[in-house]
Amino acid sequence: MKIKMKTWIKSGSPWIWLTAGSVSISMISVLGILLLIGWKGLSYFWPTPLQQWQTVDGKVIVGQLYDVQKVHDANADKKERLVIKVGNRDINGFDFINIDQDQIKTVSKPDELVVVDRVQHGKYFGKIVETSNGLELNRQQVESWVRSEKAKIDLLEQERYKLYRLLDALPKSTLSKDEILIKEKALNNEVNAISKQLSHSYLVLEDSQGSRYQLSSDHVLDIWFPNAMTVKEKVYHWLESVYEFVSEPPREANSEGGVFPAIFGTILLVLLMSVIVMPLGVIAAIYLHEYAKPNVLTRLIRIAVINLAGVPSIVYGVFGLGFFVYVVGGTLDQLFYSNELPTPTFGTPGLLWSALTLAILTLPVVIVATEEGLSRIPNSVRHGSLALGATQFETLWKIVLPMASPAIMTGLILAVARAAGEVAPLMLVGVVKLAPSLPVDSVAPYLHLDRKFMHLGYHIYDVGFQSPNVEAARPIVYATAFLLVTVIIGLNLAAIAIRNNLREKYRTLEL
The missing domain is CATH 2.40.50 (OB fold (Dihydrolipoamide Acetyltransferase, E2P))
Structure with a gap:
């Protein structure tokens, strides 16, 4: 028996089973965590009975x-x-x-109990006892009233937007001064008329203690009767709530509303970081593998690249703040924006410096992955190309890089996976709790690299640890965490699809 056991151990089978079991346990654990986060986060939007x-x-x-x-x-x-x-x-x-x-x-569970989602102070639980226009206090009438008031609010926002656009376009407008004044007056009158209608429309609510509360219609976001809803209506409400969460800006110190600015900022940051880090990483890897001679300097550079991969991310944030923001940004302000000083333009944390900081943070990953891809290409391929009269650059550009492109995309996948979840360095070089406007808009130059932005990772930190009521905001933390994982998986799947396409496209070069 002992001999058989020793033979079995020497054959390597135990280590194969141990490795397979460890991988299986890890995958089950990761899947379990994702399911837990998803369940905790997505169940928040379900209309829970009152x-x-x-x-x-x-x-x-x-x-x-x-x-x-x-x-x-x-x-x-x-x-x-x-x-x-x-x-x-x-x-x-x-x-x-x-x-x-x-x-x-x-x-x-009385059917008349209602949930009122408000612009401020969160949700109201109670009963509707009176409306400004004397509606019958049944569910259908109230829901119809809500839709009507929402349409008025949307129309008000559209008119305000038209007014803002008119005022923004004044320097470039071809209209005469009188025409502009007439148009501005008409828009103001429309805005005032709608605002007056909304100010005279209200609900009277009653809580469990019998106290009454009057709520203006322009402070109502939504109303629903959770105890009277069917399963189909609950599913529709859940889908609508999830859509609002990913498409609207936050409210109430990020503890209410949506996370669209954070989603937009996260994706835009990762895309900018990828555009910056890929050329730098690929060029550095090409130089080290194809051109640099194996000497002491090359070995020192390789050691430095490996060590950079282990530097804590907060150190990169301090470097980005000191070098990019204060040195580079301050110099740009002195050269090109001196008339705006002492108010900084680029000498303050912003989107550009965050992308550059993350590019340096992920640069070692791209360099190592690209070098691994270049080392797997046989030298006979290079020699054959050179023997046929191609230059070293032509060989590199038309033969070597296409064959190494799947490995380059692997480096990008690893870089995106790390950069999308980083928070510590971004707190120093550009991310904020609440950004008044998106970094991309319809005003030239359209992409504003100097603006601060929101990020899903920082949003999780802010809601989970800086919220005035952490317990009430906990479901938002789960929902945002699940959304961040979904965004990272989506970006990685897109990169994997590109890598697989490149692998199939250039497979004939490997034969």
């Missing part, structure tokens, strides 16, 4: 059941404690309350 609890002392509580905890009382007996999200934070001053299960007398 419950009405009546306690033994006659108090009425309306809210959503957030969690059930097991606690020990004074007699060391286990009992359940309910964590209830009560909303109405502007009235209550808090989002959650805890109450023991044995203090609950009755529980019900």
